[in-house]
Amino acid sequence: MSIVMIVVEFDVKPDKRNDFVTLMGKHAKLSQAEDGCLQFDIMIPGDSDSTVYFVERWRDQAALDVHSKLPRMAENREIYTPWLNGRKASRGTPV
Numbered sequence: 053m054s055i056v057m058i059v060v061e062f063d064v065k066p067d068k069r070n071d072f073v074t075l076m077g078k079h080a081k082l083s084q085a086e087d088g089c090l091q092f093d094i095m096i097p098g099d100s101d102s103t104v105y106f107v108e109r110w111r112d113q114a115a116l117d118v119h120s121k122l123p124r125m126a127e128n129r130e131i132y133t134p135w136l137n138g139r140k141a142s143r144g145t146p147v
Contacts (some may be wrong), residue, residue, distance in 0.1 A: 055090070056116050060106040060141045068135035069096075072104060079128055083108075088115020102137070109146075 064072045076094060083092040091109035110116040119125070 054112060054145055056110045056113055056143060057146055058106070058108040058110075058116075058141060058143045060108075060139060062104045062106070062139045063137040064102050064104055065135055065137060066101045069102060069104065072132055072135050075128060075132060076104070076106070079124065080106075082124070083119060086115070086119055088112065089119065 062072070073094060073096065080092045080094055083089050088111040089108075090111060091107060093107045095105040095107060097103050097105070110119070
């Protein structure tokens with residue numbers, strides 16, 4: 053069993069960032085209640101009006117796999133994809 057960490061950087065259209073944060077704030081709260089979710093935070097940097105980060109920590113790949121297959125993942129993605137200019141994700145294990 054190996055902890056999985058993910059950092060996702062979203063480049064959100066500035067006029068949609070508040071909508072994105074509201075939508076994904078609800079998602080984060082639901083995710084935090086999932087079995088195997090050790091951390092799910094949303095971070096807004098002070099030097100950008102379009103960047104939003106997710107910082108996630110999962111007990112193991114199996115817990116992340118269950119999370120990834122939840123219907124709300126596809127539902128949220130369908131809503132927010134038009135609001136994005138792009139996104140980058142990095143994953144690894146803590147040291």
